[in-house]
Amino acid sequence: MNTASLAIQTSQVDLQLQKLHAKTAKVGVIGLGYVGLPLSLLLSEAGITVQGFDIDGSKVSQLEQGTSYIYRIPSTEIERARSQGFRATSDFSLISEQDAIILCVPTPLTEHRDPDLSFIECTATNIAPWLRRGQLVVLESTTYPGTTEEILIPILNRLCPEGLRAHEQGADPDGNVFFVAFSPEREDPGNNTVARRDIPKVIGGHSPAAGLLASALYSTIFGKTVSVSSTQAAEMTKLLENIYRCVNIALVNELKMLSQRMGIDIWEVIDAAATKPFGFQAFYPGPGLGGHCIPIDPFYLSWKAREWNFHTRFIELAGEINEGMPDYVVQAIGEALNTVRKSINGSRILVLGVAYKKDIDDLRESPSLEIIEKLQHERALVDYNDPYLPTVGRGRHYNLGMTSTPLTHLADYDCVVIATDHSDYDYATIVSEANLVVDTRNATRGIVSTKIVHC
Ligand SMILES: NC(=O)c1ccc[n+]([C@@H]2O[C@H](COP(=O)([O-])OP(=O)(O)OC[C@H]3O[C@@H](n4cnc5c(N)ncnc54)[C@H](O)[C@@H]3O)[C@@H](O)[C@H]2O)c1
Structure with a gap:
């Protein structure tokens, strides 16, 4: 390398950095769901021109009409982003116009609970032919360590225009290369205690130049970026965070079941323990795990661990x-009905809340769905109410075909089950009108009534 080529070498990265700092870079966001849509809005709000991509034509057309399909995102925010240039499309040829491309596609489990990377593979296949020199590609989907390097980059390299390659550490950054990084999404939907821009953004570049570009991109919308040494370290960081939650929730669920046998109120215990100013973080029991992340992500790691002949015992337990x-909840409902000389079979049961957690409209992996299915299996007559989800149709793991019932005839039900503690519910009224309440979330805390059974 001579001095002249060194001068040229930095130019491509410098040019991209300048564009990112000046917010004149164009950013493509692929997958306009719970992660990709808010991210697009955040980028638009920062003054960046965003082109959204999604294979779901109905989402694209709604966004093109300025309409939101996510409860907590008002349509006015879509309209505002549109006035700043935000557009949605299924036309992947527009990838070539972008300076940076962020992938926010799903990473679920297969029927056999193995990682399903088909969405990442499909996206890589769709964008590769349109890639061009100097672009930055960032994967945000939660996945096992190695996905960026072992799955994403090989597809991009194989299908991109001839001569173009992902930039490797030590290679010429001013060559015919694009840059690749991994940066996990760490948002907690419905949690408004921390503004999104105040959640530090972890970034791992496939090469130092890729890391630099990704940091510049995310610095436009996040207060702090945290660079790690590799895409694998960034992938593992996200899994550590979610496994930490999963294991601690399991611990507190186990202690809840024990406490109930011992006649101890676990919620009182957690509140007391949480007064310790160090060494303890409160986690709360519930009817089971829900959402796209905590019930799924740990199994991405246990699957990958098998390649290393390693058994992830904490994750499995x-x-x-x-x-x-959910089985424990159904058993508790049966025992509660038993105390009033009724059985699940033939009882009318109202489940409150099908979203996987309070104040959101997301029912992916929600334990409420499993509870409803189990109750129906035991021949209960089940209705549900959820202010955020007027209907529950068919998903990957359920087929309910139900409509939310109004909260007007609570006395008609043998049992009301609080599965999700939405803030909209008036728990005092629910307890006073219902015949029997099984509370899985301690939502009736402070209400004294013999009708309440905590589980
Ligand atoms: N939802 C969360 O709170 C959250 C939090 C942190 C991380 N994550 C992770 O972020 C990723 C995305 O999650 P999400 O909740 O936004 O999922 P989502 O299902 O809400 O959205 C994904 C979007 O991608 C689209 N899509 C699928 N395949 C596509 C393709 N080939 N090309 C273009 N678009 C495609 C879908 O139509 C959908 O609109 C997942 O890996 C998830 O684990 C999610």
């Missing part, structure tokens, strides 16, 4: 306890 919670 936590999974076992958490997955058993």
Whole structure:
């Protein structure tokens, strides 16, 4: 390398950095769901021109009409982003116009609970032919360590225009290369205690130049970026965070079941323990794990660990306890009905809340769905109410075909089950009107009534 080529070498990265700092870079966001849509809005709000991509034509057309399909995102925010240039499309040829491309596609489990990377593979296949020199590609989907390097980059390299390659550490950054990084999404939907821009953004570049570009991109919308040494370290960081939650929730669920046998109020215990100013973080029991992340992500790591002949015992045990919670709830409902000389079979049961947690409209992996299915299996007549989800149709793991029932005839039900503690519910009224209440979330805390059974 001579001095002249060194001068040229930095130019491509410098040019991209300048564009990112000046917010004149164009950013493509692929997958306009719970992660990709808010991210697009955040980028638009920062003054960046965003082109959204999604294979779901109905989402694209709604966004093109300025309409939101996510409860907590008002349509006015879509309209505002549109006035700043935000557009949605299924036309992947527009990838070539972008300076940076962020992938926010799903990473679920297959029927056999193995990682399903088909969405990442499909996206890589769709964008590769349109890649060009100097672009930055960032994967945000939660996945096992090695996905960026072992799955994403090989597809991009194989299908991109001839001569173009992902930039490797030590290679010429001013060559015919694009740059690749991994940066996990760490948002907690419905949690408004921390503004999104105040959640530090972890970034791992496939090469130092890729890391530099990704940091510049995310610095436009996040207060702090945290660079790690590799894409694998960034992938593992996200899994550590979610496994930490999963294991601690399992622990507190186990202690809840024990406390109930011992006649101790676990919620009182957690509140007391949480007064310790160090060494303890409160986690709360519930009817089981839900959402796209905590019930799924740990199994991405246990699957990958098998390649290394390693058995992830904590993950398996936590999974076992958490997955058993809907059964525990159904058993508690049976025991509660038994005290009033009724059985699940033939009882009318109202389940409150089908979203996987309070104040959101997301029912992916929600334990409420499993509880409803189990109650129906035991021949209960089940209705549900959820202010955020007027209907529950068919998903990957359920087929309910139900409509939310109004909260007007609570006395008609033999049992009301609080599965999700939405803030909209008036718990005092629910307890006073219902015949029997099984509370899985301690939502009736402070209400004294013999009708309440905590589980
Ligand atoms: N939802 C969360 O709170 C959250 C938090 C942190 C991380 N994550 C992770 O972020 C990723 C995305 O999650 P999400 O909740 O936004 O999922 P989502 O299902 O809400 O959205 C994904 C979007 O990608 C689209 N899509 C699928 N395949 C595509 C393709 N080939 N090309 C273009 N678009 C495609 C879908 O139509 C959908 O609109 C997942 O890996 C998830 O684990 C999610």
